[in-house]
Structure formats: C-alpha cells, structure tokens
Amino acid sequence: MKKMDFDCVIVGAGPAGLKASSMLDAEGFTVCLLEKEKIPGGKLNTWYELFPHHESAQAIREQMLAATASQIFTSVTIKSISRTDSGFCVRDRNEDEYCAPALLIATGFKPFDACQKEEYGYGIYENFITSVDLEQMFREQRLANAAGEVPRKIAFIHCVGSRDIKVGSEFCSANCCITGIKQAIELKKKIPHLNIYCLYMDLRLGGRFFEDCYKTSQVKHKVQFIRGRLSETNENPDQTIILRYEDTLAGKPAKLTVDMVVLLVGMHPDPSILNLLPDIDEQVGSDGFFGDGMIDQEGQSMDDGLFFAGACTGPKSIIQSTDEASTVAFRVIQYLKEKLHTETEDQHGKLWIRHSG
Amino acid sequence: MANFGFGIQDDLMIDHDRLSPAYEAVLEEVPSIAACISCGSCSGTCVAFFQSGAGFRKLVMLLKNGSYDQLQQALDYCQFCGKCSLVCPRGINTRRAILEMRKQFKTQGHDIV
Numbered sequence: 001m002k003k004m005d006f007d008c009v010i011v012g013a014g015p016a017g018l019k020a021s022s023m024l025d026a027e028g029f030t031v032c033l034l035e036k037e038k039i040p041g042g043k044l045n046t047w048y049e050l051f052p053h054h055e056s057a058q059a060i061r062e063q064m065l066a067a068t069a070s071q072i073f074t075s076v077t078i079k080s081i082s083r084t085d086s087g088f089c090v091r092d093r094n095e096d097e098y099c100a101p102a103l104l105i106a107t108g109f110k111p112f113d114a115c116q117k118e119e120y121g122y123g124i125y126e127n128f129i130t131s132v133d134l135e136q137m138f139r140e141q142r143l144a145n146a147a148g149e150v151p152r153k154i155a156f157i158h159c160v161g162s163r164d165i166k167v168g169s170e171f172c173s174a175n176c177c178i179t180g181i182k183q184a185i186e187l188k189k190k191i192p193h194l195n196i197y198c199l200y201m202d203l204r205l206g207g208r209f210f211e212d213c214y215k216t217s218q219v220k221h222k223v224q225f226i227r228g229r230l231s232e233t234n235e236n237p238d239q240t241i242i243l244r245y246e247d248t249l250a251g252k253p254a255k256l257t258v259d260m261v262v263l264l265v266g267m268h269p270d271p272s273i274l275n276l277l278p279d280i281d282e283q284v285g286s287d288g289f290f291g292d293g294m295i296d297q298e299g300q301s302m303d304d305g306l307f308f309a310g311a312c313t314g315p316k317s318i319i320q321s322t323d324e325a326s327t328v329a330f331r332v333i334q335y336l337k338e339k340l341h342t343e344t345e346d347q348h349g350k351l352w353i354r355h356s357g
Numbered sequence: 358m359a360n361f362g363f364g365i366q367d368d369l370m371i372d373h374d375r376l377s378p379a380y381e382a383v384l385e386e387v388p389s390i391a392a393c394i395s396c397g398s399c400s401g402t403c404v405a406f407f408q409s410g411a412g413f414r415k416l417v418m419l420l421k422n423g424s425y426d427q428l429q430q431a432l433d434y435c436q437f438c439g440k441c442s443l444v445c446p447r448g449i450n451t452r453r454a455i456l457e458m459r460k461q462f463k464t465q466g467h468d469i470v
Contacts, residue, residue, distance in 0.1 A: 197373070215447070218391045222384075224421075226373065227395065247371050249395050249418055254371035 001095040006032045006071075007336055008102040009090055011273065013072055014042020015060075015318045016310025016325040017106035021070040023329035029336060031070040032098055034090065040065060040072045042108055043318075048138035050318060051175075051182040052209040060318070073098075081276045087305050087339075101339050102305050102332050105290065106325065107273050109311040112161025112169070112265040120160070122263055125235045130160075130265045131179050138183075143190060146239060150191060151259035155243055156180040157230050158200040162266035171287045173266035173315045177203050178210045180264045181217045188221040196223045197256060199230050199245055207317060228254065233261070267315040277306075289314045303335045368424075377423045379461045387454040392447040393417045399441035399451060409434035413441045413451045420458060429462045 008024055010017045013035035024031045039045060044064070047057035077093045087101035111132050114122035122128040126146035129137070137143055145151050158180060162173040177200070184196045203225070205211050217223040228245040235241055241261050247254040269288035283290055290308040309328040310321040384390060393414055400412020411419065411431035419428040435455050442451040 215392055219388055222391060225394075247373075247422065249414075250371055250422055250424075252369070252371050254373055254422075256373040 001097075003097040003099060004032065006030045006098065006100040007340065008032075008104060008332055009034065009088065009098045009100040010070075010104045010106055011078065011090070012042065012106035012108055012310070012312075013040035013074075014106060014108045014310060014321070015044060015064060016108070016312075016321040017042070017104070018064040018068050019322040019325035020104055020106065020309055020329040020332070022064070022068040023326060024332060025069045027333050029333070031068075032100075033068075033070050033072045034076045034078065034092070034098065035072060035074045036076060036078075038075050040074060046132060046135055048135045049182070049186060051178045052207065052213045054182070054186070078273070078276055102307065102336055104307045104309060104328065104332060105273060105277070105312055106308075106310040107270050107312045108321075109267040109315065110270045112167070112173075112268050114160055114263045114265050116167050117160055117164075117263075119232050120157070120230065120261075120263060121233045121235070121241070125233070125239070125241060125261075127235075127239055127241055127260045128263065129260065130263045131176065131183060132265060134183055134262050138186060143187070145260050149259075151194065153195045153258040154187065154197070154260045154262060155241075155256060155258040156184060156196065156198045156262045156264060158198065158203075158264050159229065160263040160265050161268065163201070169266060169268060169287070171315070172204055174204065174206070175315060175317050176264040176266055177205055178207060178213060178317075180262070181205075181210075181213050181223070183262065184223045185213065185217050185221055188217075188223070196221075197258070198223060198225045199228055199243070200225060201227070201229050226254070226256075267311060270312065273312075283308075285314075287314075303331060305335065305339075307332055307335075371422050371424075373422075375423050377421055379425065379458070380420045380423075382461055383420060383454060383457045386457045387450055389447070389449045390417055390454050392449055394447060396446060398444040398446065402440045402444050404438055404440065405434040405436055413445075413449075413455070416455065416458065425462065428458070432459055432462065435459075 007029035008031045010021055010031060010033045013033040017033055021031045021033055041061040044057045044061040049055060050057050050060065078090055079093055080091045082089050088103040089097050089099040091097050114130050143150065158177060161167050161169055162176060163170060180198055187194055187196060205214050226247055228248045230243055230245050232244050233241055240257050240259055243256045245254060271288060285292060291313040293314060307328050309325040310316065395414045397412065397414055399414055400406055403412045406412055409431040416428060416431060437452055439452050445451060
C-alpha cells in the first residue's frame, strides 16, 4: 500500500487517455494512466486496420505510446474514487492510492453483447461472429468459418444493438457502417472470390472519406448492399445460415443463404466506473454516456477537476476521441494552472510560477 | 399466349441466392451501375415513369433481383432522353446501362402512348 501524488490521474490508457497524457506531459505536468488490461492501448489492441485509410492499429498504438512520457499502471482494478480537499484519490485493489487535483475519465465504450439479439443467433449458431471477432480473425490471419473452411458468401448485418429499443439503445453508434464497409474491403482483398452482402437500414457515413470507401466497396469490390433489417435466421444442416428480411427497395420479403454472418455491433456506454464516481448521476445522459453533448460552454467553465474524454462521452471514432482528448487536455491544463500556480510578474512580463504545495 | 382465365403471380419472395447472369453481363459493360444508391432522383425525373412504372434505380433493382419479366416491360418505354443521367449523383452512365439491358433481352422498345 503506497500513496502516489500526481497533477492528473487518467483512467483508461486507450487513444483518448494516451493523447491527453501526452499533451499534459508536454506542459510539464506529472500524469499517471490507470489501465485495467494487461497492456495499454485500449481498443487499439482489438482492431486490425483503422477506417477509412486502412492504417495499422498496432502502428498507431506504438506511435501513441511513444508520444507519452506518463507513468502507465496496467492491470489496475479500481476499488474506490473519493473526492478530497486537494482533488481526487483513486484506490485500487492492492490499496495503492493515486491522488491528483484533476481526474480524467477516458474509459471508452464496450461493444454491444450480440447474444442479447436472440433472434439473430449469435452464440447459438457457430457461423455467427461480431465485427470485433472478425478484427481478431484478421489479426490472427485466420479467416475461416466454424468448420475451418474459407467462406464463399458472407453477410454483414448493420445496426446490431443500435437504434433498437428492444435492447435499450435507441442511438446510432455512428461507426459500425464504416467498420462494416472497411471490413468488407479487407475481406475482398484477402479472399477475392468472396460474395459479400450488407443488410442495412440506412448507411450513415458522415466522416471524411467514408463515402469514398462506400463507393470503392460497391464499384471496385462489388459488395452488394441490400436495404432491409434482418428479421430472423435459421441454420441449415451444413451450418450455412438462411437470413430472412424484406428487400425494402423492392417491397418484398427476401431470403439469402450465407456461410458466415458478421454482426456489426454498436458502441455501448461502459457503466462500470459509474458506481465509483461521487455525485455523477447528473452528468450522465439518457443514452448512458457521460456529459450532455451541449455546444453551450457554460457547464465547462465550471470545471471541478473531473473531466471526461473519448468514447465514454458518446460513440466516437479514434480520430474523434483523440481530438476531444486534446480539447479536454487543454481544459485540464487551464484548471491545473489555476489550482497549482501563482501568477507573478517580473521584468519580462507575466510568468506562471509553480506552487510547491 | 393462351388465356387460361387466370394469371401467373410474381414470386412472392425475392431469392437473393439466385444468381442474376444478366446483371453480371450488364455490370461487365457498365461497371458504374454498381454505384447505384437507390436515391430515386432518376425516377423523379423520368418522362416514361407513368408508362413503365420504373425509374432507372428500379431497373437496376429488378435486374439484380432477377425479376426479368417486369424489367423487360419497363425497359420498353425508355426514350433515351438522358435526364436520369443528368441528375444521377453517382455519375452512372444510365443510358448506356439501359441500352445494355435492352441488348440482354433483345427488346425493341415502343413510343409513349
């Protein structure tokens, strides 16, 4: 049991946490990152290539780790977080204490548990995988169905666990459409004769270069897009899957048999940190993510030392997470300067001088 | 054709497992038809829509889904005015595509009545 003091404690060493820590480092603040997994990097350890430019997730992870000089504590399970006179104290399972005037939560999201969509059959039929499982397959270079054969027909199902009141998430996860298209392109590059079908409700490709990806997948890679939400599935004796849905552009029910189904799971809020944070209720939106998502800066000027960044404040891509982390890091810096420094003037003009206490 | 006093119904269900050789053939000649996003701007501007009941996006859909009978009937009414190609946001060569479809089914076409 030991007590360690920092200027800022960041919970979560994913893209947002790492980005914020590197910015705080650069300003000379001492920062510690607490990570529950064995290695830092967050979801970058899960992904293979990143949309829209197919950059290697591993390379981006190395880059972000190299950019930070903060102390990273891994395999940390937080037991309690308490507010003290001088800020926050985070206590872990080993009773070690990490204390700082500022606490930045960057705990990210958790992928939707596809077993909840029982009618689809994830966890029941072996040839159902999620987009997260597929990333793992890419990383392990093992693209095969349950029988170990290279698939010939694959269907991507959009909006699994998104825009669905039946699983309690009526929001759009914003990143699954492009994830599906990116994965379809990667699959076609690795298995050229593969037939890929995407069953979508809407394609929401708001990001820069996303539409390019979409058009490339259609024209160059011949990915077929079918408008209609999957209704039900059945398994054939040979473990192929029959999908039933409406082709809503034709206005008729339709069916399709495939070797494998990839469910594009949505991004859900991770509530595990919620129970630990004091007086947090008013800072959680109706969708379960932190913050209110307002443009109004009124609330942000009343910073009380508790900050949020990354996908814990709503579904975000990696670039959106790091962008937000930069903005939040700036606010943390302002807050710490006010809290830790006294302003003194000398013959050169204004200078910030650090308090020793 | 003999009149038996009843019609043959269209397929009630679309079978996406059934291949569409005509679609593959047209796609080979006009790869841009793969870029169709079914926005419907072609149907909105089509001069023959009230005769054919199908704009360009529906022709592509019928071709893809293998509904060849319906497609051939609709194809007949195209006047090749090219308005659909003017409004297409994906820049599809619609006239060329319709011409290729006609070649596939060897239809002659007729005037709007």
